[in-house]
Amino acid sequence: MNHLTDEILNEYLDNTLPPAARAVAESHLRACADCELRLDELADVFSALSALPELELARDLSADVVRALTPQPMPLPRLLKWTAALQAAAALVALIASLPLLQTLFVFEIPAVSLPTVPDLLARLDQMALGVQEFFARFQFQAPRLTLEFSSLFITVAVFSVTLLWLVGNGLLLRPSNQIRSQGDLR
Amino acid sequence: MEASPDRDLILRARRGEAEAFGELVRAHQAGVFNVCYRMMGERREAEDMAQEAFIRAYQRIGTFDAERPFGPWMRRVAANVCLNHLAAHKPEAAELDEERDADSAPLPESGREAREEAEQVRAALKGLPSHYRAVVELRHYQEMSYEEIAAELKIPLSDVKSHLFRARKILAETLSHEPSH
Ligand SMILES: [Zn+2]
Numbered sequence: 395m396n397h398l399t400d401e402i403l404n405e406y407l408d409n410t411l412p413p414a415a416r417a418v419a420e421s422h423l424r425a426c427a428d429c430e431l432r433l434d435e436l437a438d439v440f441s442a443l444s445a446l447p448e449l450e451l452a453r454d455l456s457a458d459v460v461r462a463l464t465p466q467p468m469p470l471p472r473l474l475k476w477t478a479a480l481q482a483a484a485a486l487v488a489l490i491a492s493l494p495l496l497q498t499l500f501v502f503e504i505p506a507v508s509l510p511t512v513p514d515l516l517a518r519l520d521q522m523a524l525g526v527q528e529f530f531a532r533f534q535f536q537a538p539r540l541t542l543e544f545s546s547l548f549i550t551v552a553v554f555s556v557t558l559l560w561l562v563g564n565g566l567l568l569r570p571s572n573q574i575r576s577q578g579d580l581r
Numbered sequence: 582m583e584a585s586p587d588r589d590l591i592l593r594a595r596r597g598e599a600e601a602f603g604e605l606v607r608a609h610q611a612g613v614f615n616v617c618y619r620m621m622g623e624r625r626e627a628e629d630m631a632q633e634a635f636i637r638a639y640q641r642i643g644t645f646d647a648e649r650p651f652g653p654w655m656r657r658v659a660a661n662v663c664l665n666h667l668a669a670h671k672p673e674a675a676e677l678d679e680e681r682d683a684d685s686a687p688l689p690e691s692g693r694e695a696r697e698e699a700e701q702v703r704a705a706l707k708g709l710p711s712h713y714r715a716v717v718e719l720r721h722y723q724e725m726s727y728e729e730i731a732a733e734l735k736i737p738l739s740d741v742k743s744h745l746f747r748a749r750k751i752l753a754e755t756l757s758h759e760p761s762h
Contacts, residue, residue: 404746408720410727439752443721446702447695451614455628456606459635463599 398422398429403436477563484559488552591647594639602642606635609652613659619718620663622707630666634659653723657733660718664734667711705755713748720745 398406398419405411406419423430585591587608593601613634617627638645638658645654706714712734719725719733727745731738 400746400750401742404749435753436749439749439756442702442756446699448611448615449618451611452624454607455610455632455635456603459606459632460599460603462636463602463639
């Protein structure tokens with residue numbers, strides 16, 4: 395007689411055989427010790443799998459999951475705070491250092507130290523109102539000329555450092571905050 | 582019909598409340614971790630994969646019907662995440678075998694035999710090709726039908742059967758060769 399196939403035995407244990415096929419299988423199993431032994435061996439696998447105990451989770455995963463799901467505003471690292479203060483200071487220094495340079499851009503003298511008074515400002519506004527052409531006509535542009543002990547190297551270094559600090563500072567600030575990590579698409 | 586106990590949490594999570602989702606994680610993490618442990622065969626990796634599975638689930642929670650039970654869906658997602666991970670990172674099985682691992686937490690003497698048996702089953706599972714392991718996981722531990730497994734893994738029904746039956750054959754051979762006592 396024909397023995398039961400592996401497929402029949404598997405489906406028998408999975409309870410997926412149609413009733414008629416199941417009845418045939420059962421009558422064969424009653425008559426055939428070989429097939430019954432094969433069924434027992436297969437059934438052992440089922441019971442070994444279902445006897446596998448559940449393990450305890452050693453740590454709570456929820457905090458990590460929630461953290462990964464919440465877009466975090468990055469707290470400013472201490473170093474970065476210092477960088478910001480340093481940037482401001484450096485910018486101020488550079489500004490002051492560049493004032494004489496600014497002055498030499500123009501032929502006429504800007505009263506660099508004394509703050510303009512209100513009537514002074516008004517007068518200037520008045521002059522500006524004379525018209526753009528007239529306004530520009532008052533100036534002659536010339537190459538920067540340094541009269542103080544600031545060398546152009548000093549200015550260059552100052553401007554360069556400020557730029558560098560700015561780039562570093564903002565580069566860190568604008569670093570993408572932790573994105574939700576993920577790998578591969580769910581199929 | 583009885584509402585799913587997780588329904589409110591799911592709806593809140595869908596509105597973007599990560600904390601509500603955290604509640605769901607706490608309620609289901611043990612089951613999900615066990616899915617991952619059976620798939621990965623190693624505790625640390627199983628934890629990572631469980632975490633990953635929850636994150637993936639959160640991303641797709643908009644498509645989940647809140648009236649359905651969350652646990653079974655979550656465990657399916659976990660099996661899938663593990664399978665994808667295993668498929669993407671082909672085996673380094675041999676080395677990992679050595680460190681199978683710290684679940685030798687002290688058990689009472691009477692539990693030792695059971696623990697050894699469990700270790701054998703886990704080792705046998707781990708010896709299976711990952712796609713066989715996934716089918717075994719879904720059939721034996723998540724009690725899905727052949728058809729559901731085919732739909733879940735997007736493989737033909739005939740593949741579900743052949744993978745499952747071959748996996749069982751391999752398991753039968755592996756387990757019968759192990760000196761079980
Ligand atoms: Zn027979």
